[in-house]
Amino acid sequence: MKYIPSGSTVKKRLTTVKAWELPKQTSALAPPEVWTNADMDPVPVENQTWTIWTWMAYWATDTINLGTWETASSVIAVGLNWHDAIPVMVVGTFCVAVPMVLNGAIGARLHIPFSVIIRSSFGYYLAYFCIVSRSILAMFWLGIQGANGAQCITIMLLAWAPSYNNIPNNLPPSAGITTQGMISYFLFWIIQLPLLLIPPTKLRYLFAVKLVAAPITAVATLGWIVHKAGGGGELFNLPETVTGSTKAFLWLSCMSSVTGSWATLACNIPDFSRYARKSEGQYIQLPFLPLIFTACGVLGIVTTSASYVLYGKYLWNPLDIVTMWLDGGAGGRAAAFFAALSWYIAQVGTNITANSISAANDLTVMFPRFVNIKRGCIIAAIVGGWVIVPWKILASAETFLAFMGGYAVFLAPIAGILASDYWLVKKQNIDVPALYNPYGRYRYAGGVNWRAAVAFLISVGPLLPGLAYSINPTGTYISQGVINLYSFDWLFGFVVSIILYTGFSLVFPAKDSLSSTTIFGHEPLEYGSDIERKGEGSSMDEKNFGDVAAVDILGERRESIRRASQEIKY
Numbered sequence: 001m002k003y004i005p006s007g008s009t010v011k012k013r014l015t016t017v018k019a020w021e022l023p024k025q026t027s028a029l030a031p032p033e034v035w036t037n038a039d040m041d042p043v044p045v046e047n048q049t050w051t052i053w054t055w056m057a058y059w060a061t062d063t064i065n066l067g068t069w070e071t072a073s074s075v076i077a078v079g080l081n082w083h084d085a086i087p088v089m090v091v092g093t094f095c096v097a098v099p100m101v102l103n104g105a106i107g108a109r110l111h112i113p114f115s116v117i118i119r120s121s122f123g124y125y126l127a128y129f130c131i132v133s134r135s136i137l138a139m140f141w142l143g144i145q146g147a148n149g150a151q152c153i154t155i156m157l158l159a160w161a162p163s164y165n166n167i168p169n170n171l172p173p174s175a176g177i178t179t180q181g182m183i184s185y186f187l188f189w190i191i192q193l194p195l196l197l198i199p200p201t202k203l204r205y206l207f208a209v210k211l212v213a214a215p216i217t218a219v220a221t222l223g224w225i226v227h228k229a230g231g232g233g234e235l236f237n238l239p240e241t242v243t244g245s246t247k248a249f250l251w252l253s254c255m256s257s258v259t260g261s262w263a264t265l266a267c268n269i270p271d272f273s274r275y276a277r278k279s280e281g282q283y284i285q286l287p288f289l290p291l292i293f294t295a296c297g298v299l300g301i302v303t304t305s306a307s308y309v310l311y312g313k314y315l316w317n318p319l320d321i322v323t324m325w326l327d328g329g330a331g332g333r334a335a336a337f338f339a340a341l342s343w344y345i346a347q348v349g350t351n352i353t354a355n356s357i358s359a360a361n362d363l364t365v366m367f368p369r370f371v372n373i374k375r376g377c378i379i380a381a382i383v384g385g386w387v388i389v390p391w392k393i394l395a396s397a398e399t400f401l402a403f404m405g406g407y408a409v410f411l412a413p414i415a416g417i418l419a420s421d422y423w424l425v426k427k428q429n430i431d432v433p434a435l436y437n438p439y440g441r442y443r444y445a446g447g448v449n450w451r452a453a454v455a456f457l458i459s460v461g462p463l464l465p466g467l468a469y470s471i472n473p474t475g476t477y478i479s480q481g482v483i484n485l486y487s488f489d490w491l492f493g494f495v496v497s498i499i500l501y502t503g504f505s506l507v508f509p510a511k512d513s514l515s516s517t518t519i520f521g522h523e524p525l526e527y528g529s530d531i532e533r534k535g536e537g538s539s540m541d542e543k544n545f546g547d548v549a550a551v552d553i554l555g556e557r558r559e560s561i562r563r564a565s566q567e568i569k570y
Contacts, residue, residue: 042521057207072297092258107270121421125447135362142355143390149347159337176395217342233305253487260408412493455500
């Protein structure tokens with residue numbers, strides 16, 4: 001039976017913050033004086049459910065969305081042609097698939113989230129800078145994706161009741177949205193909310209639905225418009241409008257836009273790979289991500305090209321094409337309804353995987369006394385959906401969107417430092433219990449690893465003028481060389497951070513942070529000590545990994561908490 005708070009509990013929660021505290025979970029890996037909760041701990045064996053097929057479904061569902069559809073067409077819009085657009089997508093997604101695999105392997109082997117493993121490289125307290133940065137970006141895009149996806153609700157309602165288009169607008173122009181738009185947005189948000197609360201271990205069911213709905217709709221849209229247009233249109237015959245070095249840097253800029261769109265996931269992929277049944281399953285990301293992303297992009301190119309023949313203008317957004325179907329009688333409205341429903345599922349699925357769970361994991365680490373993953377998803381939905389007013393941002397704040405689009409400048413070095421720390425510096429040997437101990441081996445100096453801090457600053461510094469220029473091109477005066485450097489900001493930050501952090505760590509090694517073996521997430525025998533725990537070290541032999549891969553104490557802990565507490569708090 002689902003938990004329903006009593007009247008007295010509701011009253012307490014409305015009058016005191018303390019009433020929102022989660023039950024103290026004493027058997028977590030952190031020392032007794034450090035508050036933690038089960039959602040921060042290594043995933044127990046029974047919840048390690050992701051297989052290679054889950055990974056394929058994950059990426060098939062995550063990449064088939066409105067943004068991916070428009071990416072390739074947008075490359076053509078800036079002056080390149082389809083011969084350039086396809087390599088841009090392949091190279092861009094392959095570049096970001098590399099950190100996906102490198103950082104995904106950490107979660108798949110140790111079964112811990114990004115917000116915990118990042119302490120190994122940045123230090124126990126400096127890690128909070130990375131966690132806050134990523135959580136802000138995730139909540140921001142959670143709201144923006146919702147504002148974009150509200151068009152799906154509008155189309156569905158218009159297909160069901162054309163009179164929905166007659167709703168008078170009672171909102172002022174300063175609101176940045178109409179009354180009809182607000183109703184559609186609210187419905188998108190409220191329907192999405194319970195879906196955001198699906199546990200990560202159960203997401204494969206959502207993947208299955210989206211894996212059927214979105215591809216069928218995409219291919220059906222392509223087939224219909226090509227048939228109506230009598231072919232694929234002239235977009236494939238458009239020449240390049242740029243040449244020489246301008247073309248080269250434009251190519252790099254478009255590639256960086258592709259990689260930057262996955263900058264958050266390149267960092268927080270351990271939040272999902274921690275649920276992997278076998279550590280090798282996540283390697284399928286390397287070939288599969290570029291393949292599925294490019295396939296969706298090609299669908300977008302062909303459909304956009306054919307739309308010009310049919311409507312006299314290029315329709316980059318598939319929902320604009322679906323809107324045209326509303327004028328096709330009952331059959332057209334039915335087709336528009338189900339197509340919009342499929343794209344709604346695609347948007348929500350992407351919001352869950354790319355934004356909601358990312359922010360929720362971060363919030364559990366920042367506020368473990370009050371927030372678990374479920375509460376974190378709700379907080380992210382409220383902040384991203386309403387506090388930042390995403391519809392107004394889309395309507396007016398172009399400079400803010402440019403800044404957030406350039407946020408990859410900060411996330412690329414984080415992904416690079418995380419990967420190089422695990423693979424090159426620590427040699428895949430991590431002391432998991434020490435990650436939960438503010439006085440353990442990953443404290444460094446005052447909770448800060450200066451090697452990561454300096455590598456991060458040097459990697460970001462040269463790109464800041466370019467970021468300022470992208471936000472305010474008329475009021476910022478920088479050289480063309482700096483502008484060109486910013487055109488491949490993600491790749492620059494990722495590679496340079498790896499070189500610098502690895503170099504600093506080899507020349508000035510933090511010996512206390514190094515472990516000769518991997519110490520997995522079993523209950524530590526001694527707190528505040530960096531000695532190897534008995535029976536918990538492991539060689540790199542994967543055959544021996546299955547028995548010690550994760551903590552299998554969460555079920556017992558939850559049961560003891562249930563018995564000790566009168567009410568389970570959600």
